[in-house]
Amino acid sequence: MSDxxxxxxxxxxxxxxxxxxETLAPLSTDAELQxxxxxxxxxxxxxxxxxxxxxxxxQPMERVLETLQRLRADYTDEGRGMDLRRVGEGxxxxxxxxxxxxxxxxxxxxxxxxxxxxxxxxxAVVAYRQPVTRSRVAAVRGVNVDGVMRTLLARxxxxxxxxxxxxxxxxxxxxxxxxxxxxxxxLDDLPPIAPLLPDIDSIDDVPL
Amino acid sequence: MSDxxxxxxxxxxxxxxxxxxETLAPLSTDAELQxxxxxxxxxxxxxxxxxxxxxxxxQPMERVLETLQRLRADYTDEGRGMDLRRVGEGxxxxxxxxxxxxxxxxxxxxxxxxxxxxxxxxxAVVAYRQPVTRSRVAAVRGVNVDGVMRTLLARxxxxxxxxxxxxxxxxxxxxxxxxxxxxxxxLDDLPPIAPLLPDIDSIDDVPL
Amino acid sequence: xxVVQDPVAPDGVAGSGRFTVRLDNFEGPFDLLxxxxxxxxxxxxxxxxxxxxxxxxxxxxxxxxxxxxxxTTEFLVVAATLLDLKAARLLPSAEVENEEDLxxxxxxxxxxxxxxxxxxxxxxxxxxxxxxxxxxxxxxRSVAVEDRFAxxxxxxxxxxxxxxxxEIAAAVFRPKPPPSxxxxxxxxxxxxxxxxxxxxxxxxxxxxxxxxxxxxxxCAHTGEIxxxxxxxxxxxxxxxxxxxxxxxxxxxxxRWTGGAGSGHPAPGDPSADEDYG
Numbered sequence: 001m002s003d004x005x006x007x008x009x010x011x012x013x014x015x016x017x018x019x020x021x022e023t024l025a026p027l028s029t030d031a032e033l034q035x036x037x038x039x040x041x042x043x044x045x046x047x048x049x050x051x052x053x054x055x056x057x058x059q060p061m062e063r064v065l066e067t068l069q070r071l072r073a074d075y076t077d078e079g080r081g082m083d084l085r086r087v088g089e090g091x092x093x094x095x096x097x098x099x100x101x102x103x104x105x106x107x108x109x110x111x112x113x114x115x116x117x118x119x120x121x122x123x124a125v126v127a128y129r130q131p132v133t134r135s136r137v138a139a140v141r142g143v144n145v146d147g148v149m150r151t152l153l154a155r156x157x158x159x160x161x162x163x164x165x166x167x168x169x170x171x172x173x174x175x176x177x178x179x180x181x182x183x184x185x186x187l188d189d190l191p192p193i194a195p196l197l198p199d200i201d202s203i204d205d206v207p208l
Numbered sequence: 209m210s211d212x213x214x215x216x217x218x219x220x221x222x223x224x225x226x227x228x229x230e231t232l233a234p235l236s237t238d239a240e241l242q243x244x245x246x247x248x249x250x251x252x253x254x255x256x257x258x259x260x261x262x263x264x265x266x267q268p269m270e271r272v273l274e275t276l277q278r279l280r281a282d283y284t285d286e287g288r289g290m291d292l293r294r295v296g297e298g299x300x301x302x303x304x305x306x307x308x309x310x311x312x313x314x315x316x317x318x319x320x321x322x323x324x325x326x327x328x329x330x331x332a333v334v335a336y337r338q339p340v341t342r343s344r345v346a347a348v349r350g351v352n353v354d355g356v357m358r359t360l361l362a363r364x365x366x367x368x369x370x371x372x373x374x375x376x377x378x379x380x381x382x383x384x385x386x387x388x389x390x391x392x393x394x395l396d397d398l399p400p401i402a403p404l405l406p407d408i409d410s411i412d413d414v415p416l
Numbered sequence: 417x418x419v420v421q422d423p424v425a426p427d428g429v430a431g432s433g434r435f436t437v438r439l440d441n442f443e444g445p446f447d448l449l450x451x452x453x454x455x456x457x458x459x460x461x462x463x464x465x466x467x468x469x470x471x472x473x474x475x476x477x478x479x480x481x482x483x484x485x486x487x488t489t490e491f492l493v494v495a496a497t498l499l500d501l502k503a504a505r506l507l508p509s510a511e512v513e514n515e516e517d518l519x520x521x522x523x524x525x526x527x528x529x530x531x532x533x534x535x536x537x538x539x540x541x542x543x544x545x546x547x548x549x550x551x552x553x554x555x556x557r558s559v560a561v562e563d564r565f566a567x568x569x570x571x572x573x574x575x576x577x578x579x580x581x582x583e584i585a586a587a588v589f590r591p592k593p594p595p596s597x598x599x600x601x602x603x604x605x606x607x608x609x610x611x612x613x614x615x616x617x618x619x620x621x622x623x624x625x626x627x628x629x630x631x632x633x634x635c636a637h638t639g640e641i642x643x644x645x646x647x648x649x650x651x652x653x654x655x656x657x658x659x660x661x662x663x664x665x666x667x668x669x670x671r672w673t674g675g676a677g678s679g680h681p682a683p684g685d686p687s688a689d690e691d692y693g
Contacts, residue, residue, distance in 0.1 A: 031287055038289025039307035040314050043565065045359060045558045046324045048314075056314035079239055081246025083554055094554035099247035103555050106248050106256075106264040107352045115548060117541065118443055124540040140537060142444030142490040142530075154587035156325050177325050182544060183551035191543070197536045253559045302562060315561065315568040322575040326558065331574075332585035349588060358560030363572045389574045390581060399578055404586035 027059060033067050047090035047180065086185040088176040115181075122148045123157065126172055128193050131161040133169035157181065235267060241275050253355045255298030323363075330356045331365055334380050336401060339369040341377035365389070445494035446534035448475060460531055462501075462524065469498040477609075477646065492645045496668065497523050499652060500659060519661075612640070613647035620657060620672040628668040 027033045036057055040048070050068060054061040068091055072084040075096075083096040095103050115123070122145050125137045138145045149172065152158045161173040179186065235241045244265055248256070258276060262269040276299055280292040283304075291304040303311050323331070330353050333345045346353045357380065360366040369381040382395070392398065442448045452468040452475075453460060476491055501524050574581065616631065628648075632641045648670060651657040656674025661667070 035287045035289040035304060036307045036310050039303040039311055040289070042290055042301060042303050042557070042559075043311055043315070043561050045327075045355070045556075052314070052317060056310055056317060079243045081243040081248070082250050082557075085554070093250055093557040095247040095250050095557075096243060097550065097553040099244045100553040100555070102244050102264055103247055103251055106260070107251060107555070113350050114545070114552065117545075120541040120544045120548075121443075121537060124537045124544055127544075128537070128540065140530075140533060142446045142494075142534065151587065151590075154583050154590075156584075181551060182547040183554065184547065190540075193536055193540060197533060247555075250557050251555050251559075301559075308564075311565060312568055315565055322573050324558075328574065328576065328581070328584055329588050332581060332588055335581070336585050336589070355558040355560060359558075362560045362566050365572065385572075389572065390578050392578060397578070399582035401582050401586040401589060404583060 027057060030067060030070075033057070033059065033063070034071055037064070037067060037071065041084065041091065041093050044092065047086070047088045047092040049090035053091070085183065087183055088179040088185065118145075118148050119152060119157075122152060123174065123178065126152075126158055127174050127178070127187065127190060130173035131164075131171035132173075133164050133167060133171055135167065135169055137172075235265060238275065238278075241265070241267065241271070242279055245272070245275060245279065249292065249299065249301050251355070252300065253358050255295050255300040257298040261299070324356075326351075326353075326356050327359055331360055331382070331386070334360070334366050335382050335386070335395075335398060338381040338395075339372075339379035340381075341372050341375055341379055343375065343377055345380075444534075445472075445491045446531050447538075448472060448491075449494065449531055450535055450538070460528065460535065462528075465498060465524075465527070466502065469502045472498060473649065477649075489642075492642065494527065495649065496645075496659065496661070497527050499649065500661065501527075503652075503659075523661075609643050609646045609650065612643045613650050616644065616647050616651060617656070617674075620651075620670065621674065623672070625669060625671045628670060631670060 027036055037053060040053055040056060050061055050065045053068075054064040057064060068084065068086075072086075074080075075082055075084055079096070079098075081096055081099055083094045085092060085094055087094075121141055122137055125140050126132055129136065129140075134145055134149050137149070149158065153160070153172075155177075156175055157178045158172045159175050161171045163169070164171050174187070184190065235244055245261060248261055248264060258273045259269055261276075262272040265272065276292065276294075280294075282288075283290055283292055287304070287306075289304055289307055291302045292299060293302055329349055330345055333348050334340055337344065337348070342353060342357050345357070357366070361368075361380075364383055365386045366380045367383050369379045371377070372379050387393065387395070387397075390398075442451050449465075449468065449472060450460070452471050453464045456464065456467055458464040458467065473495055476495055500520055576584065619631075620626065628645070631648075632644050635641045635644060648657060648659075651674075652659065654674070656672065658671045658673050660669040660671060
C-alpha cells in the first residue's frame with residue numbers, strides 16, 4: 001500500500017522503506033502529520049528544511065509545507081508559547097516574543113549581546129552587494145572596516161567568497177548564521193534598497 | 209522553594225524580578241498562562257518543577273500546576289507531537305511515543321551531524337579553559353549554554369571532570385573523541401589563541 | 417558663519433538660529449555630514465552642505481590632533497570637496513560658467529551620491545538592528561536529544577580544522593569593551609598641525625605651486641599627511657593658498673597666493689583666480 005501515491009516533489013530515488021519491524025503511523029490525517037512535525041521540530045537544534053522533514057515523514061513536500069504554514073498560523077492565532085519560524089535554511093521552534101521576559105527570568109543569562117552600529121552597517125553593505133571586497137565596503141562607509149570585518153568573519157556572520165578578478169581583493173558574503181541572527185529566512189526577505197539609493201547613474205561600477 | 213532548580217550550576221534562589229521597564233504580560237487568562245508555560249518548557253533541558261515555573265511566572269503554584277495538567281491532557285487528546293510529562297522532580301517536553309519512528313529516521317538522516325555555531329563556540333571555551341564549569345562557559349559566551357552543553361555531552365565531545373571546589377559546579381573537559389575529530393593527538397597541539405586576540409574589534413554592543 | 421564652539425554642549429538650539437551641535441559618536445565623514453545635516457533638520461541638499469561645511473571643518477580640526485589618523489583620509493577628501501564648493505560659490509545655487517565649475521559640479525554630485533548611498537545603508541543597518549532586536553526576543557529551542565534517541569545520532573563532525581577552531585575560540589574570548597567610537601586604539605604619535613603649517617608656508621612661498629602628492633612625499637606616516645592637509649586647510653582659510661583639482665579624487669594642486677614675505681597672512685579673496693607659475 002503506502003507507496004501508492006506517486007509524488008512529483010520527492011527527490012529522485014525512491015524513499016527508503018520503513019525499517020524492519022518499525023510501525024510507522026500512516027499520517028493520513030492532518031492532525032497526525034501535524035503531531036509528527038511537532039515531534040521532529042522538538043528534537044532539532046538548528047533550522048531544518050521542509051525537504052528533510054518531508055523525507056523523514058515520507059510525505060510530499062508540498063503537504064508538509066502546507067501543514068507547517070498552517071501550524072505556524074495556528075500557534076500565532078492561539079498565542080501559543082512556541083513560535084514556528086522559517087529562518088535561514090529551515091524551520092525551527094522559538095519562544096514567542098511576548099513571553100521573552102519570563103524566559104529571561106528562567107534562563108541563567110537572559111539578554112544577549114547586540115551587534116554594534118559599525119557591525120550592522122558593514123553587514124548592510126555586504127548583504128546588499130555580495131560578493132563584495134573589503135575595500136568596497138570601506139569606500140561606502142567612508143571608514144576602514146578591516147577590524148569589523150575580521151570580527152564578523154570570526155563570528156561566522158560573513159564568510160569569504162573567492163577573489164575579485166579585477167582588484168585581487170578577497171570577496172565576502174553573508175552566511176546562514178547572519179540570516180538566523182536577524183530572523184530572516186532568506187536574503188529575498190530584505191527590502192529592496194533601490195528606493196533608498198540616489199537616482200544617479202552609477203556611484204561606482206558595481207551594480208547593486 | 210527553588211530547591212528544585214534544574215541543575216547544580218544554575219544560580220540558587222528565586223528568579224530575578226523583571227528588568228526595569230519590562231512589561232510583563234498579565235497572564236490573567238488561561239490561554240496566556242498556557243502560552244507562557246509552553247515558552248518556558250521549550251527552552252528547559254531537564255525537568256523543571258512547578259514551583260520554579262510558578263516563580264518565573266509570578267503566579268500561584270496551584271494555578272500553574274492546574275494549567276500544566278490541563279496542557280498535558282490537551283496535548284494527549286489532540287495527538288500533539290509534544291508530550292508533557294512530569295518526570296522525577298519536574299516537567300519537560302518529550303516527543304510523543306507514536307512519532308518516535310519518524311524522529312529516529314530524522315536523526316539517522318545524518319543531516320544534523322555538523323555541530324552548530326553555538327556548539328562550536330561552547331566547545332571552544334571548554335577546550336581552552338578546561339576544566340571549567342557550565343556557568344563559567346555561559347559567562348564567557350554571554351548566553352545560557354545548558355542545552356548546548358548537553359548536546360556536547362551526548363555527542364561525547366565533552367565529559368564531566370569533577371566538582372569545582374569553590375562554586376560546587378560540575379567541571380567539564382574535552383574528550384579523546386574531540387581531539388580525534390580535530391585531528392590532534394593531544395591538547396598541547398591546540399593552536400595558541402593569544403596571538404589571535406589583541407587585534408580584534410568588538411562587534412557587540414553589550415559588555416559581557 | 418555659524419561656527420560650533422562646543423560640539424558636545426548640553427543644549428540644543430541657542431537663540432537666533434545659531435546651532436550648538438550635539439553629536440553622537442560618528443564613524444567616517446558621511447556619518448558626520450549626515451549627523452550635522454540632521455542637526456539642522458534639513459534634507460540632504462546642497463544648501464544643507466553649504467550650511468554644515470564650516471561645522472564639518474571645525475569637527476575635523478577638533479579631532480585633528482587626537483583622532484585615529486589612519487582613518488581620516490576620507491574625511492580629508494570630503495573636506496576638500498566641501499571647501500572647494502563653498503569657495504567657488506557653487507552653493508547654494510549653481511551658475512555654471514566654465515569648465516572648472518563643471519568639474520566642481522561633478523565633484524558635488526559625487527559627494528551627494530556617496531552621501532545618499534551611505535544614508536541608504538545606514539537605514540538598512542537600522543532595520544537590521546530592529547530585526548536583530550526582534551530575533552533576540554525569541555529563544556530558539558536548543559535541547560539535547562532525549563536519551564532514548566541518543567544512540568541514533570550520526571557521527572559528529574566539527575566542520576572546522578584546528579586553526580579555524582582556534583579562531584572561533586579567539587572570537588569568543590576576545591574582550592568585549594563597552595560601546596564607544598574606536599578612539600582607544602590610537603597608535604599614531606601626535607603631530608602638530610601648526611608646525612606643518614609653518615613648514616608648508618615657507619616651502620610654498622618659495623616654490624609657488626606643488627601637488628599635494630609632492631607636499632607629503634617626505635611624510636613618515638599617515639598622521640603627518642593628515643596634519644599637513646589640515647595645515648593646508650588653515651592656509652586656505654587664511655587665504656594664502658588655492659586648491660586646484662581637475663578630476664574628482666584626482667591629483668590636488670596647491671598654489672601659493674600669499675605673496676613672498678610670508679608670515680603675514682594676506683586676507684585675500686579665496687575664490688580669486690590669480691595666476692602663479
